[in-house]
Amino acid sequence: MTYKVLIVDDEPNIVISLEFLMTECGYEVAIARDGAQALEQMAAFQPDLVLLDVMLPLRNGFEVCQTIRENSAWNRTKVVMLSAKSRDLEVSKGLALGADAYITKPFSTRELVEQVRSLLARHDRSDE
Amino acid sequence: MIVTMIARRRFGIALTLLFAVQVLIGAAILASLALDIPNAQRAWLREMLLQRAAVWIALSTLLLFALGFGLKALFDAYITPVARLAEDAVLLAANPGHRITVRGARDVRVLVEKLNALATAHQTLHNDVQEKIELANRALAEEKNRLAALMAELALSVLVCNIDGRILLFNTRARQLLRTGHQGVSAIGLGRSVFGVIESGLVLHALEQIQHQLQDPRDDMAPPVCSFVATLADGQIVRAHMAPVFDSVRALNGFVLTLEDITRHVEADNRRDALVQSLTQDTRATLANIRAAVETIQTFPDMSGAKRTQFTAIIGDESMRLAAQIERAVQQGSNATDSRRELEDMRGTDLIALLLRRIGGPSLRVTAGDTIDATLWLRVDSYALTQALAYLSRRLAADAGVTELRFDLQRADRLAHLDLVWSGAPLPADTLRAWEHAPLPVSAGGLALTLNSVIARHGGESVYRCEPAEGRARYRVMLQAAEPRSAFDIAPPPTGRPEFYDFDLFHQPGQSAEIDQCLLSQLSYTVFDTETTGLDPAAGDEIVSIGALRIVNGRLLQQETFDRLIEPRGELSAESTRIHGLTHAMLKGQPRVEAVLPQFRDFAADTVLVAHNAAFDMRFLQMLEARTGVAFRQPVLDTLLLSQVIHPHQPGHSLEAIAARLGVPVIGRHTALGDAIVTGEVFLRMIPLLAEKGIVTLKDARDAAQQTLYARIRY
Numbered sequence: 001m002t003y004k005v006l007i008v009d010d011e012p013n014i015v016i017s018l019e020f021l022m023t024e025c026g027y028e029v030a031i032a033r034d035g036a037q038a039l040e041q042m043a044a045f046q047p048d049l050v051l052l053d054v055m056l057p058l059r060n061g062f063e064v065c066q067t068i069r070e071n072s073a074w075n076r077t078k079v080v081m082l083s084a085k086s087r088d089l090e091v092s093k094g095l096a097l098g099a100d101a102y103i104t105k106p107f108s109t110r111e112l113v114e115q116v117r118s119l120l121a122r123h124d125r126s127d128e
Numbered sequence: 129m130i131v132t133m134i135a136r137r138r139f140g141i142a143l144t145l146l147f148a149v150q151v152l153i154g155a156a157i158l159a160s161l162a163l164d165i166p167n168a169q170r171a172w173l174r175e176m177l178l179q180r181a182a183v184w185i186a187l188s189t190l191l192l193f194a195l196g197f198g199l200k201a202l203f204d205a206y207i208t209p210v211a212r213l214a215e216d217a218v219l220l221a222a223n224p225g226h227r228i229t230v231r232g233a234r235d236v237r238v239l240v241e242k243l244n245a246l247a248t249a250h251q252t253l254h255n256d257v258q259e260k261i262e263l264a265n266r267a268l269a270e271e272k273n274r275l276a277a278l279m280a281e282l283a284l285s286v287l288v289c290n291i292d293g294r295i296l297l298f299n300t301r302a303r304q305l306l307r308t309g310h311q312g313v314s315a316i317g318l319g320r321s322v323f324g325v326i327e328s329g330l331v332l333h334a335l336e337q338i339q340h341q342l343q344d345p346r347d348d349m350a351p352p353v354c355s356f357v358a359t360l361a362d363g364q365i366v367r368a369h370m371a372p373v374f375d376s377v378r379a380l381n382g383f384v385l386t387l388e389d390i391t392r393h394v395e396a397d398n399r400r401d402a403l404v405q406s407l408t409q410d411t412r413a414t415l416a417n418i419r420a421a422v423e424t425i426q427t428f429p430d431m432s433g434a435k436r437t438q439f440t441a442i443i444g445d446e447s448m449r450l451a452a453q454i455e456r457a458v459q460q461g462s463n464a465t466d467s468r469r470e471l472e473d474m475r476g477t478d479l480i481a482l483l484l485r486r487i488g489g490p491s492l493r494v495t496a497g498d499t500i501d502a503t504l505w506l507r508v509d510s511y512a513l514t515q516a517l518a519y520l521s522r523r524l525a526a527d528a529g530v531t532e533l534r535f536d537l538q539r540a541d542r543l544a545h546l547d548l549v550w551s552g553a554p555l556p557a558d559t560l561r562a563w564e565h566a567p568l569p570v571s572a573g574g575l576a577l578t579l580n581s582v583i584a585r586h587g588g589e590s591v592y593r594c595e596p597a598e599g600r601a602r603y604r605v606m607l608q609a610a611e612p613r614s615a616f617d618i619a620p621p622p623t624g625r626p627e628f629y630d631f632d633l634f635h636q637p638g639q640s641a642e643i644d645q646c647l648l649s650q651l652s653y654t655v656f657d658t659e660t661t662g663l664d665p666a667a668g669d670e671i672v673s674i675g676a677l678r679i680v681n682g683r684l685l686q687q688e689t690f691d692r693l694i695e696p697r698g699e700l701s702a703e704s705t706r707i708h709g710l711t712h713a714m715l716k717g718q719p720r721v722e723a724v725l726p727q728f729r730d731f732a733a734d735t736v737l738v739a740h741n742a743a744f745d746m747r748f749l750q751m752l753e754a755r756t757g758v759a760f761r762q763p764v765l766d767t768l769l770l771s772q773v774i775h776p777h778q779p780g781h782s783l784e785a786i787a788a789r790l791g792v793p794v795i796g797r798h799t800a801l802g803d804a805i806v807t808g809e810v811f812l813r814m815i816p817l818l819a820e821k822g823i824v825t826l827k828d829a830r831d832a833a834q835q836t837l838y839a840r841i842r843y
Contacts, residue, residue, distance in 0.1 A: 011413065013442045017420035020435065024428060055409070084412035105416030109423040 003120050004028045006047035008038040008064065009082070010056055018051060021109055025116070035059025039067060042074060049120060052099070054083035054090070062097055069098035078119040082107065139203050146195050151188070205233035209240075215777050217243065222817050223791035224251040285366075285387040288373065291380065293322045293331060305389055306360065317688045319652050319680035321734065322385070326358045326368065331385075334370045339380060342372070357390070365391045399460070407457045414453065417446045459542075473610045476504035476537045476544065479513075483535055487518045492525040497536035497549070504539050506546075507610040508586060516582040519568050520548065520603065528555055539609060546605040554594035554601055564590065643736075643763065644827040648815050651826060653679040653765075654732035655808035656690075657800045658745045659708040661700050665751040670696040671721055672710055674728055675801030677808060678735060682815075684808045690731045691801045693718040708798050725749075725758040735762065736826065740783045740807045742766035763826060767811050769833035774817045776836075786810050 005027040007018045015031055022029045030045040032038040034057040041047070050068070054061035061081055068074050079101075081094040086104040094102040101115050158177075162170050177184070209232030216228040220243075227247060228240050279286060285302035289295050298306075298316055306316045306325045316325060323331065334354040341352035354370045366387045373382035421442040425431070431439075480496050488494035524530040529552065536547040564580040583590050588607045595602060643651070656676035662669035676690040693710065695718040705711055739745045742764050753759050771781045778789065783806055787794050792809040818824070823832050 011417060013417040013446055014413075014420055016438060016442060017417070017424050020424055020428075020431075020439075021420075055413075082416075084409040084416065086408070086412060105412045106419040107416060109420050109427065 002026065002028050003049065004030070004045060004047040005116070006030050006032060006038065006041050006045055006050045008032045008035075008041075008050060008056065008061070009053040010034060011053075014053075014082075017109070021113060022051075022116070025113060033057075035061070035064045038064050042068060042071075042077070047077060049078040049080065049116060051116075052079055052081050054081060054085050054094070062093060065094065065097045065099050078122075080112075080115060080119065082112075138207070139199065142203075143192075143196055143199055146199065147192050150191060150195070206236060208232070209236045211777050213239065213243070215775050218817065218820065219775070219789060220247050220250065221820075222813055223789070224254045225791050226789070285389075287316075287322060287385040287387070288382060289322045289385065290382040291335075293328070295320050295322055296382065302387065305364070305366070305387060317678070317680075318685060319678070324733075325360065326366075326385075330356050330358050330368075331370075334368070335383060338370060338372050338383070342380065363391075364389060365394050403457060403460050407453070410453045411450065414446050414450045418443050418450075421446070474506050474508050474510055475502075476500065476506055477502050479506055479508060479510060479546075480535050480537055482510060482514055483517060486514050487521045487533070491531065492521060493532045494521070495532070495534050497534050497547075500535075500537045501539050504537060504544055505610040506544050507608050509582070512577060512582045512585070515568055516577065516579040517548065517605075519566075520563060520579055523563050523566075524548075524550060527559075528552065540606075542609055544607045544609045546607060548603040548605075549600055551598075551600040554596060555592075557592055560592045560603065644830075645825050647824055648818065648826060648829055649682055649824075652681075652735045653738045653808075653811070654735040655679060655684070655738040655804050655811060656728075656732070656745065657739060657803035657807060658748060659704075659710060659798070659800050660748060661696055661698065661704050663744075665748045668698055669748075670694075670698060671748050671752075672696050672700065672704075672715055673708065673800040674724060675799060675804045676728065676731060677801070677804055678731075679738070679808055679812065682812065684805070684812060686805070689801055690728060692724045692727070694721050694724050695719070696721075708800075721752060722756050725752060725756045729758050729760065732760070732762070737762055737764045738767065738807065738811050739764070740767045740786075740803070740810075742768070763830065765811070765826075765829055766833060767807055767814065769836050770811070770814050770818065770829065772836040773823070773829075773832045774814060774821065783807065783810070790814070 005022045007015055007022065007029060008031075009015050009018070010033050019029050019031065027049075030041050030047065032041045036058040038050070038052070038056070039059070042050075052061045052064060056064070059067075061083065065079050065081065068077060068079060079099045081099045081102045082105060083090065083094070083102070084105040091102045091104070100119055103112060103115065162173065165173070209230045212230045213228065213236070216226070216230065219226045220228075224247070227244050230236065230240055232240075279297070279299035282299055282301060285305045286297070286299045287295055287302050288297035295316060295318060298318075303316055334356050337354045338352045341354075352372055355367065356370075357365060357367050359365055367390045369386045369388075371384045371386075372380050373384060375381040421439040425436060425439050477500060480500055484494055484496060521530075521533055524533065528550075530550045532550060534547075534549045536545070536549060538545045538547075564583075565578050568577045568579070568582075580590075583605055586607050588605055591604045591606070593602050593604065654676050655678070656674060658671045658675075659673040660669050660671050671694055673693050674690065675692075678685050678688065693715055695715045697720075700710070700712050700715065737746075737760060743766065746760070746764060749758075749760055767783070767786065768781050771778075771786045775781075775789070779785075783803065784794060786792075787806055787810055790810055790813040792806060792813065794806055818829060818832075821832075823829050
């Protein structure tokens with residue numbers, strides 16, 4: 001099956017790279033530019049994994065992550081937070097809100113792809 | 129008036145009694161006669177008496193009149209004058225200038241003369257004593273003035289409070305810092321509570337910590353102190369430092385608070401934090417974009433040409449963004465680090481004036497340029513900067529033969545350019561550089577200063593430039609410009625040495641439930657007066673002016689007054705204008721009573737109200753209670769009633785009459801504040817007179833006033 005990845009970021013330049021990478025990995029990709037769109041896409045696109053920026057217009061990434069985790073329908077969706085907010089405090093907050101990984105910017109694309117792959121593999125196992 | 133009424137009553141009683149005694153004696157004589165004689169003669173006697181009844185009645189009436197006249201003469205000569213004499217004698221004690229003018233019998237007149245002679249002797253003695261006291265006080269006053277001067281010139285705000293938080297002392301800085309209370313009424317004043325300015329919880333917490341330190345002295349050497357940061361009503365942030373004050377037996381009976389306005393430092397710190405935060409986040413985000421693009425190109429070398437172009441564009445784009453971010457951060461950073469605490473804000477023109485005074489001499493003429501920006505403020509260590517530039521000037525004069533030097537000061541965006549301009553042959557830049565690094569003849573805390581290090585301490589830079597076309601050279605010091613200070617910050621210190629301290633307040637009792645038992649001499653009062661459009665508030669008459677001042681610890685505080693005009697809703701009659709002199713034009717545009725009354729309530733908080741004919745003013749205030757929601761629930765004393773208590777036999781209890789009696793000069797009458805001042809003076813002189821009558825507490829005074837004749841008259 002083809003995994004679905006939702007990219008949530010308001011910076012077009014990072015979205016281009018992420019979209020390219022995820023497509024090259026063979027995933028189906030959707031894009032959201034702000035927190036509200038992200039939640040709409042969650043319902044419409046039903047992604048297996050979300051690449052979620054923190055500093056977003058309308059609703060920030062922390063809020064979006066919290067909303068995803070509060071909805072039991074999405075509890076198998078993996079959330080990877082991607083942010084320039086890099087203090088321990090913020091990383092802890094993201095993980096505490098239920099993110100599966102918190103990757104600080106700038107990040108290595110190779111590590112990101114590996115992280116996504118391993119999370120989706122776990123997603124597979126939890127499927128079985 | 130009163131004295132006549134009372135005398136008349138006494139006279140009537142005496143006359144009636146005297147007449148009754150006469151009639152009784154007559155009747156007794158007749159009765160004894162009638163009992164001693166035989167029946168026939170008794171009948172004859174009765175017959176004779178009855179026949180001459182008209183004569184008897186006429187004789188009795190005549191007797192009554194004769195008695196009346198005699199008694200009246202006796203009263204006028206002895207009884208009434210003696211009653212007045214007694215009151216006047218008491219007055220002599222209060223007002224040594226007072227002389228008795230009572231008329232009466234010769235004996236009474238002799239007594240008056242003797243008393244007046246005694247009064248003159250007493251006055252002379254009184255004056256002598258006063259003079260001696262004054263001499264003794266002068267030395268004390270000198271000490272106090274020294275203290276006041278010290279306090280006034282301190283750069284820190286200082287408040288001294290007693291253990292209840294009442295302010296006993298404050299300096300000018302403190303008044304400036306804490307001047308904004310509720311609705312613009314100064315929140316700070318002698319005898320006022322410090323809790324009106326700083327949250328009580330904070331102060332009590334600090335006090336508790338100090339008490340704890342006192343009980344548990346871990347290190348005897350360290351005096352117990354406590355610091356905290358408080359936010360004032362208008363958002364200012366102050367760092368407060370509390371130190372205890374002890375009485376003679378080492379018991380804690382007050383504290384000293386030194387306050388420092390750290391609002392600007394806190395803001396600068398916040399700005400710097402925000403800057404660091406945004407700098408790291410923005411950079412990380414941009415770097416992430418670049419790195420992702422680069423790595424994608426590297427990972428997928430055989431991507432399409434269009435895709436590759438897109439990623440290269442991203443890299444170019446983001447690199448530009450990164451550069452812009454860093455540029456912006458540098459700019460903001462120079463502002464945020466602008467909180468060097470050893471530097472003082474100074475007006476540019478003041479710095480130039482200072483340089484002109486310090487630099488120059490017979491061989492070097494120093495001038496200021498024509499284009500100095502008067503609105504420019506600098507953040508400088510003026511001492512070090514002046515020393516450094518003086519050194520440079522001396523080198524220029526001595527080594528380069530410069531005889532004329534000009535200072536220019538101009539704003540350049542966020543910077544200030546302080547230029548030294550001279551004419552003459554150009555100097556090699558190396559020479560200037562050597563001077564910049566040469567030690568100055570002064571040092572700061574043991575560190576050798578150089579012109580270069582002084583400029584660096586200011587976060588500044590220097591540029592030396594020859595302008596051969598103009599035949600001159602320019603040494604430019606670039607400094608941070610500071611935010612211009614508000615009018616509040618640069619307000620000149622008030623002239624004179626106002627009475628900002630009163631250490632006797634250490635022993636002042638609290639004014640709460642036990643207020644009725646408080647001594648009149650120790651209470652705090654707000655003496656006030658109102659001017660109105662007429663006499664009847666129920667008929668729509670209104671207050672047009674309120675004047676007030678406070679009495680704290682037996683002193684009328686003329687430095688802090690409340691003086692407000694009020695625009696009435698209705699018309700102002702010509703009649704009332706004649707009394708108080710306020711015209712419609714003067715009141716137009718003044719605040720309404722709804723705005724003024726809350727201010728007056730705050731001014732009068734925690735005090736007993738005092739007014740002359742207080743019932744009149746209180747009725748106006750009560751009528752406004754429903755409309756303004758401002759209620760005055762504190763006790764009220766009325767000088768009219770108290771005068772009646774002290775001098776029931778004196779004619780007249782108008783403010784003028786009382787003031788004249790008590791030797792209070794009357795000035796500025798029929799302005800609310802003028803009348804309030806006179807009332808206050810009068811009230812202060814009444815306190816010892818009341819004490820002579822055994823009226824010492826607030827309750828005593830209120831009870832006595834209640835029982836006077838005037839109190840029963842309805843207004």
